[in-house]
Amino acid sequence: MKKMDKNSHSSGGLWQKQVRVMKLCFILTFIGIMHLSAATYSQDTRLDLKVKNASLESVMNNIRAQSEYSFFFDDVAVKKISNITLNLQGATIEEVLTTCLKNTGF
Numbered sequence: 001m002k003k004m005d006k007n008s009h010s011s012g013g014l015w016q017k018q019v020r021v022m023k024l025c026f027i028l029t030f031i032g033i034m035h036l037s038a039a040t041y042s043q044d045t046r047l048d049l050k051v052k053n054a055s056l057e058s059v060m061n062n063i064r065a066q067s068e069y070s071f072f073f074d075d076v077a078v079k080k081i082s083n084i085t086l087n088l089q090g091a092t093i094e095e096v097l098t099t100c101l102k103n104t105g106f
Contacts, residue, residue: 045069046090056081059100069093081106 047066051059056078060071081104088096 045093047088047093047096048090049086049088049096052085053082054084054086055079056084056100056104059084059086059096063093063096067093 045067047063049059049062049066051062057075060073060078063069064071084100086096086099088099091099
């Protein structure tokens with residue numbers, strides 16, 4: 001008859017549990033860091049835009065030139081929007097887009 005070590009059965013389960021906890025901690029830490037990075041960039045980016053009677057497409061091109069933001073849009077819908085006049089200094093992307101798209105239905 002073999003003598004069983006009292007920790008022989010529980011050590012395998014304990015190791016698996018520790019590995020699961022470490023994986024979960026790693027995933028949560030990674031998600032938190034990525035969220036913080038995205039929030040920081042969007043809040044710190046400031047734009048200076050001065051346009052008169054411009055189309056929405058040209059305003060988006062100006063935003064793209066000054067920042068790392070990129071837009072996907074329907075050409076037909078965007079070309080209908082014109083006569084945008086802006087004079088913004090140090091505005092966030094949210095402020096710029098809110099001002100541009102006011103009363104347009106977007």
